[in-house]
Amino acid sequence: MEYATKPEVAYDFSPVIIMYKDGRVEKLQGSEIVPPSLDPKTNVESKDVLYSPENGLSVRLHIPKNTNRNQKLPLLVYFHGGGFYIHSPFTPQTHNLLNSLVAEANIIAVSVEYRKAPEHPVPCAFNDSWTALQWVKSHVNGAGPEDWLNGYADFERVFFCGDSAGATIAHHMGIRHGQEKLEGVNVKGIALCHPYFWGKEPVGDEPTDAEFRQRREKYWRVACPSSSGCDDRWINPAADPNLARLGCRRVLIFVAEKDFLRARGWYYYEKLKESGWGGDAEITETEGEGHVFHVKNPTCKNAVAMLKRIACFFNQE
Template sequence: MADSTNAAEVVHDLFPFLRIFKDGRVERYKGADTVPPSLDPKTNVESKDVMISPETGQSARVYLPTNLQNPNIKLPLLVYFHGGGFVIETAFSPTYHNYLNTLVGESNVIAVSVEYRRAPEEPLPTAYDDSWTALKWVASHSNGNGPEDWLNRLADLGNVYFAGDSAGGNIAYHMCMRYGREKLEGVEVSGVVLIHPYFWGSEAIGSELKESIKRQFIEKLWRFAYPTTSGCDDPWINPLADPNMAGLGCSRVLICVGEKDLLRDRGWLYYEKLKESGWRGVVEIMESKEEDHVFHLIKPTGENAEAMLKKIVSFINQGKA
């Protein structure tokens, strides 16, 4: 008979994200709630869930604005990767469902919100592999005969954007780097939006110098999500450690940072280094004053959140460089 007291012992506590018990159970403190797809009356955006990989059970949520001015004109395609430190949240959470409804409604794009498997059940690099699988699924629609009708009829795969926040920003960046190396037949990536991207490094910079406890947590989370990582200068978490920075597979980048976010200085540093890397594109950065990490998801109707949304919409609607 199992010792219930022993089984209830917590062996990892990563508050405010999750904890793991000795018997292997994972309990997430937040980011576990989900909502079904819908026709959202506020934004006139319809959504549905699609299967991407029956082998792994991977799926995604697709969003489509219903008030199309001309159904014969194809729309830009946005591929979005949710955040959550690689360990919590989902493409189907209320937070991301509401945000994608708003973003799709304002920018008039089709969006694919990618669901990827999370650590610790599926440690990194699984999330990266799943995200690339989702992009190959998107590319399967390039000839108009893919499995999803909305993409076949209405998505312009010659004008694709990647975007994500926090860990999702990290994923969006790496998907654009992989696209730069391998390409996807029939797909042209116009730009990438990195919202408060989860980038890091072993040497403290800027405001990090005064935040040793927070630094320790960020590093602990990274090593927890990616047990086989080489550390905090692994190119997966520190893009500056990649000698091929200039291989980013798009011509336009928008980086969003928050003034009070501990990841702020990493965003600014990446902005500066990308410009110096030899990459032949245009990079912009927007800083939201007095705001912390992913504030736009926590208070989406605030003035700064609306300003950031407007900037992202404008970036996408500028089209290809």
């Protein structure tokens, strides 16, 4: 009698993914999707638009239903989290978060799909996100392929935002905009929610346990096999000589008390201020909460307060 052999595990990054030695990848969460719709709770409408036909990538647009055609709204470009491995703009968590944020801030949002590791290693996620920004930029003169952006987006009031790995992407899009300029796009601010930054040596009260740090480094190296390690600029912006070239005037950083990435967010805040960048940076720490709590538990008191703080950031003159 033949018995099926259980595939050998190469890397177990539960509860995110498991990779097997035969090359199979099991993604443990973030695969559920919801269609675009008119959300009756927020009165926000959404639709999906292809921005990269060659890679089959779309953005999900969100807009308040009763927007006046003559009213220009601040434009948010949002990058979802998931450690570069999981989730999308179409998962219930991301979709619902964007609906709530768009309703609270009265903005139009572009939520970006990007290719994910390990099938598509970093920097694919960064390259795809820049392609999405080029697509957004094509609407500056009102003659782009998407009517909602042509008609409603105020390109003088553009913001980048993301959670976890999406915050990492938002930062790098700000750096690239600072160097290459998205012509006609005024990026007024970037909001980073529990950014996924790391480094080889511990900072602040970051965990010092060798096994823990080795696991974090392996997690990163599998996502980005070409990386030089955890002091690569892709994951450690403090090691980036271009940090001062961040292409916006305001940055808002959120950290959470029980998040192991908390100290790294504070470190980023300090290094950004020391870099010679001429903008204004703020940081807010939420007590008693963990990583991306506002995505996982959006109706809790602290999540509602965080959402309102982000909305105020987008509407601050």
